[in-house]
Structures are given as structure tokens and as C-alpha cells.
Amino acid sequence: MLRKIQIIFFWMLAGLWSFSISADELILNPSEQAYLQEQQVISMCVDPNWLPYEKLDTDGKHIGLVAKYIALIQSKLGIPIKAIKTDTWQQSQKLYENGLCDIVSALNKTPERAQYLAFTQPYIESPAVLILNEKNLTANKLADLDGQTLGMVKGYVYESKLREDYPDIEIAYVSDMEVALLDVSAGTITATLGPLFLTFAMVQELGLDNLTVVGNTEYRDELRIGINKDNQILIDIMDKTVASLTKEDHSYVRRMWAVERNP
Missing domain, CATH: 3.40.190.10 (Periplasmic binding protein-like II)
Known part of the structure; x- marks a missing residue:
């Protein structure tokens, strides 16, 4: 992917x-x-x-x-x-x-x-995209993640927006975006959200070929x-x-x- x-x-x-x-x-x-x-x-x-x-x-x-x-x-x-x-x-x-x-x-x-x-x-600027493990494609959009875990760095801009717009998504705090991607790859969390530009570069450098972009969101950097x-x-x-x-x-x-x- x-x-x-x-x-x-x-x-x-x-x-x-x-x-x-x-x-x-x-x-x-x-x-x-x-x-x-x-x-x-x-x-x-x-x-x-x-x-x-x-x-x-x-x-x-x-x-x-x-x-x-x-x-x-x-x-x-x-x-x-x-x-x-x-x-x-x-x-x-x-x-x-x-x-x-x-x-x-x-x-x-x-x-x-x-x-x-x-x-x-x-x-x-960069659109914010939703990233899932290709073996766990349970969502096509943020609204599909109600009751599931999404990795997020505390204090990042999306945190407050998610809490306001999608209060039923369970936020799993991580130290940085690399950890979020690794956790999605390992299956310990369902998804993460990040700017396409940053996400692409990190996925490429980490070699996480089991991750996939399932869609843009209404958010952007x-x-x-x-x-x-x-x-x-x-x-x-x-x-x-x-x-x-x-x-x-x-x-x-x-x-x-x-x-x-x-x-």
C-alpha cells in the first residue's frame, strides 16, 4: 500500500x-x-x-x-x-x-x-488524512471510528477538533507521530490522523507497507x-x-x- x-x-x-x-x-x-x-x-x-x-x-x-x-x-x-x-x-x-x-x-x-x-x-499546507492498517479497514471516514482508538500526540491541533467533532472516538495519546504509525502498523490502535505530507515521508522512511490512506478528512494543516x-x-x-x-x-x-x- x-x-x-x-x-x-x-x-x-x-x-x-x-x-x-x-x-x-x-x-x-x-x-x-x-x-x-x-x-x-x-x-x-x-x-x-x-x-x-x-x-x-x-x-x-x-x-x-x-x-x-x-x-x-x-x-x-x-x-x-x-x-x-x-x-x-x-x-x-x-x-x-x-x-x-x-x-x-x-x-x-x-x-x-x-x-x-x-x-x-x-x-x-497539507490535507489531514486517516491512516489504517490494511488488515483492519474498519473505517472510511472519521465518523466510522466511534468507539475505536485513534493515536494522537497530546497538544496537536487535531486533538481539540476531534474531541469537539467526534467525542466518541477514543484518543490514545502517543509521544510522537512515529509512534502512532508504528502502533497502527502493529495493530495496537485502530488508526491515526496526520498531514499527508508528513505521513507519507514517515511511512516511507519506516518502511510500513501495511498502512494505507483511507481518505481525506475535513481537517488540514x-x-x-x-x-x-x-x-x-x-x-x-x-x-x-x-x-x-x-x-x-x-x-x-x-x-x-x-x-x-x-x-
Whole structure:
């Protein structure tokens, strides 16, 4: 079934960068330029184990597709952007909730997160798909999973949506998406839910050829940069910077990410 996932993935790949069709020129006003000159560094919270989007490697280096975007944004702004070392997404959440990072590299916008963060426009998007073991195809859609277990990382955007929209699905919390896929493959949970882009890459790397995509859901990833909501000038700067990303910028990021994955 890996081939089936590959076909769906490549059909959707172009849509990941669909927000780049039009772009604004990056023009910072004198106050914004002065702010960047005064700052020595922009601190950033990340998900430390979310490849292919992002990860902190054993040396604390930020890698993955999102890291390539952040490197490009750093070059546009001319100021270092440094990832804060954490071991889990939950630790990063605590940091941004307490105002201890200037930005968050990539996350979906939710009402809960908007209590702490402002958001740029999306710069990556991907549909969320339902993944099952091909020997246990008991569902074609989320509504079919009532009373069954679905693996989910606590704090991920789908968690609150699932609890609201499908309260009868039993959520089995896992440490990360890799564990969720392995558990579905082993048959210890029924299904998991994740962005197609991330899911494809992980299934391929883990060699889990007994997993299959049974369908899209009404959910999707629309990844944005989150900014400390008390820092209006940085909000304006990041808004302008993400809005300035061109088709050429997105193509460059894809090439750099491909080199990282296949050196």
C-alpha cells in the first residue's frame, strides 16, 4: 500500500506551496529596521521531533523543511533566529505560553493558541488524512471510528477538533507521530490522523507497507509562524516577511530540503 500513498502524495505535493502564488515586496519601515538592528537574536520555539517538517538533531540543530524556511527568513531579515532546545512539543508549548520565545516556527492557528500568539499567513499546507492498517479497514471516514482508538500526540491541533467533532472516538495519546504509525502498523490502535505530507515521508522512511490512506478528512494543516502577541513590531515584521515569499523562494526551499534528505 506504500505505492498508493506515494501516488496520493505526489498528486498533492504542489499544493503544499499554494499560498505563494502572489507575494508582496518586503519593505520594512524605519521603526522595524531599528528594532532588528537593536535585537541580537530572535528566539524560536519548535517541535523537536516532527520530521519531515522539523526536528532538533542531537546537536540541537534545527533541520527539516520548516528549518529551510526559517533560514531563508533569517537571511531576509539579517538577524539570527535561534531555536530553543526542548525535548517535546509539550515543553515548547509551555515556553510560548509563558512568553519565553519570540516566535514559533510552524503551527496551525487555533483559538487556544491565539491567547498567546499572533499568526502570519500560512506558508505550508497539507490535507489531514486517516491512516489504517490494511488488515483492519474498519473505517472510511472519521465518523466510522466511534468507539475505536485513534493515536494522537497530546497538544496537536487535531486533538481539540476531534474531541469537539467526534467525542466518541477514543484518543490514545502517543509521544510522537512515529509512534502512532508504528502502533497502527502493529495493530495496537485502530488508526491515526496526520498531514499527508508528513505521513507519507514517515511511512516511507519506516518502511510500513501495511498502512494505507483511507481518505481525506475535513481537517488540514495550514502552518504559520506564531509570534508573541505582546510584540506588535515583530508581528508586523513577520507578517511582511512571510507575505514576501515568492514562488522562487518556495522552489529554493524545496531544492535545499531535497538536498538535505538525499545528500
